[in-house]
Amino acid sequence: MLLLQGVAYTHPNKDLLFSDIQLTVNRQDKIALIGNNGAGKSTLLRIMAGELAPGSGLIKADITPYYVPQLFGQFNGYTVAQALRVADKIQALKEILEGHVTDANMTLLDDDWGIEERCQEAFVHWQLEGVALTQPVSALSGGQKTKVFLAGILIHRPEMVLLDEPSNHLDAASREILYNYIQFTTNTLVVVSHDRTLLNLLTTVYELSKRGVTVYGGNYDFYAEQKLIASDALNQDLKSKEKALRKAKETEREAAERQQKLDARGKKKQEKAGLPTISMNTFRNNAEKSTARMKGVHAEKVDTIWQELNQLRKELPDMDKMKMGFDNSSLHKGKILVTAKEINFGYNDALLWQQPLSFQITSGDRIAIKGRNGAGKTTLIRMILGELQPGAGTLERAAVRSIYIDQDYSLINNQLSVYEQAQQYNSGALQEHEIKTRLNRFLFTKEYWDKPCSALSGGEKMRLMLCVLTIGNQAPDMIIFDEPTNNLDIQNIEILTAAVNEYEGTLLVISHDAYFLKEIGVEEEICLI
Structure with a gap:
């Protein structure tokens, strides 16, 4: 066909x-x-x-x-x-x-x-x-x-x-x-x-x-x-190769020490025997050549294993190379963050929801906000964040540090370079080399540091967003994601999933991706009708 x-x-x-x-x-x-x-x-x-x-x-x-x-x-x-x-x-x-x-x-x-x-x-x-x-x-x-x-x-x-x-x-x-x-x-x-x-x-x-x-x-x-079977096999190969490299280096060191002792012992014997200078020089030259030859053999073996190890590391999936390292929210689990009673919102004198909303959000919850397109999911988020007041009912909010991440990652400033963006979140006064170490953890190597954020793909912006959250002195108490998987490929969705599962604070997610919601452990819903 x-x-x-x-x-x-x-x-x-x-x-x-x-x-x-x-x-x-x-x-x-x-x-x-x-x-x-x-x-x-x-x-x-x-x-x-x-x-x-x-x-x-x-x-x-x-x-x-x-x-x-x-x-x-x-x-x-x-x-x-x-x-x-x-x-x-x-x-x-x-x-x-x-x-x-x-x-x-x-x-x-x-x-x-x-x-x-x-x-x-x-x-x-x-x-x-x-x-x-x-x-x-x-x-x-x-x-x-x-x-x-x-x-x-x-x-x-x-x-x-x-x-x-x-x-x-x-x-x-x-x-x-x-x-x-x-x-x-x-x-x-x-x-x-x-x-x-x-x-x-x-x-x-x-x-x-x-x-x-x-x-x-x-x-x-x-x-x-x-892919998991192949990844497990690759990780086993890596461990085996790392062990072989340690052994080769140890063998190289032991052989060098043994050769030094033999050379020193041989020199003493030659001096005691009173050999002529020309003979002493010949013996010394032969010993040096033998040592160099032995060093060359061991160095070549170490170098070969090192190259094989580097090649295996290149084949690692990006997620396996990354280090998340999120700080935890300071709030104890179960603290009441938001209480909504019979809330609704009006546009042009018409109420947004047929049924008013009543719900409670406590620290550590993982909640999906669901509804058809145009049901008012973003409006509800703005109320939870305190940017809008309900037109009916009451909504009480505790003082918490919240961050809202939309599907375009608009918290990333396209006018800044990758390093400058990371520096903006540096509330803990990290040194330059520490920030660059964090960037490296999220696969932003040296060639990325001066790159403008406007040139980053959706997946790269997502990784940078996760990175700057780890650079901040403390993780936010609540993270709100709005369709976070829309512009990501599968690999970057898996990276996001791993990061979210490491985060211990409160999570609100607007998403139609049922697979993603299941993977990040969402068990509660706020449904808009």
């Missing part, structure tokens, strides 16, 4: 993104395409869709895939019908029904008399009530744009569908519709996603890396198990 042989792609600035990609997609395959940020997943998907030409290699396809992109900015000047590529067909149908039965209109319609009904049915299925085909794409929310293109699957009825981060911006109800489609469709699917619930519905994982594409014959959980 779709075959890629030796495909390579180079950025316009001549940087090679990937090369020698060998990939086969057969009918009714359901494939997850995963890889770290920057690996080229979206680029490879666009090449498969025929929207981008590879630098080299061969592509064979016997059908045209339907492609749902991750970003929709290029469609902002279009109507919904134009973006879905049905505008001409619908206009032709309208003109035919008005009596303009021309060859041009009949050719455009191509006997597709049910096009309008399919559009309506698809919009109802994807809960796009109120969205019209004539509406500009720019007027839609992020979730609506995604659902419009997902509705295109029902409209065009393709055999093969390529999806790039399809669950981004979708609320829980829309995600369920997407999950049902993926689970029960007979379409051939290739999906780029960091949504692990979605990935577990796909039957094969293709991992894209600098080494090419590696195939794992199972869903995401199977892939994760295989």
Whole structure:
């Protein structure tokens, strides 16, 4: 159905993104395409869709895939019908029904008399009530744009569908519709996603890396198990190699000490024997050559093991290289931080929630704030932070140190360098070398220190945010995350998960990612209706 042989792609600035990609997609395959940020997943998907030409290699396809992109900015000047590529067909149908039965209109319609009904049915299925085909794409929310293109699957009825981060911006109800489609469709699917619930519905994982594409014959959980086995084996190899290095260095030292003693003993014997100076010099030269030869052998062995060890360390996943080191909140567990009684909020004299909210947040809680898009989750957060007062009911707050982290990590100042950003959070008067040590722990090596924060990816900004929290003198009592996994790849989600699980303070999370919420131990919910 779709075959890629030796495909390579180079950025316009001549940087090679990937090369020698060998990939086969057969009918009714359901494939997850995963890889770290920057690996080229979206680029490879666009090449498969025929929207981008590879630098080299061969592509064979016997059908045209339907492609749902991750970003929709290029469609902002279009109507919904134009973006879905049905505008001409619908206009032709309208003109035919008005009596303009021309060859041009009949050719455009191509006997597709049910096009309008399919559009309506698809919009109802994807809960796009109120969205019209004539509406500009720019007027839609992020979730609506995604659902419009997902509705295109029902409209065009393709055999093969390529999806790039399809669950981004979708609320829980829309995600369920997407999950049902993926689970029960007979379409051939290739999906780029960091949504692990979605990935577990796909039957094969293709991992894209600098080494090419590696195939794992199972869903995401199977892939994760295989990676864990490989990681455990790698860590065992590391321990074994570190032990071998210590032994080699010890052997080198013992051999040097033994040789020194032998040389000293030999010299004393020669002096007692009263040998001529020329003979003494010959013996000394021979001894020095022997010592140098022995040192060379041991040094070469140590160097070989050292190089092998460094190579193994390079293969470690980034998360295994990182050191978190969070300070704990000073609040004792169970201290009441927020008490809300029958609260609500009004916009234009209309109350936001059908049911007023009553809840209590205590120190150490892990709570998910749930609700459909537009349900007022961010409004509730602003009330909890004291930035808004409820329009009805009472909300009492204890004096706590809170930090709000949105999905764009806007607490990071794009005008600053990485080092300057870290320095801004240096309330404990750490020395320069201590700050740089902390940055190194979060994989910000020397070449990053002067880099502007504006040049960082979403995952890098997340790591920098975690880093500066450890630089502060004490961790905040409460951290509030707003859709923290939206712009992250799987590797960075795992880094975030590890960091959050090390944090012992209070956690509030707005997220539609059920897998992430489970991984970080969220057991309570505040539901907005």
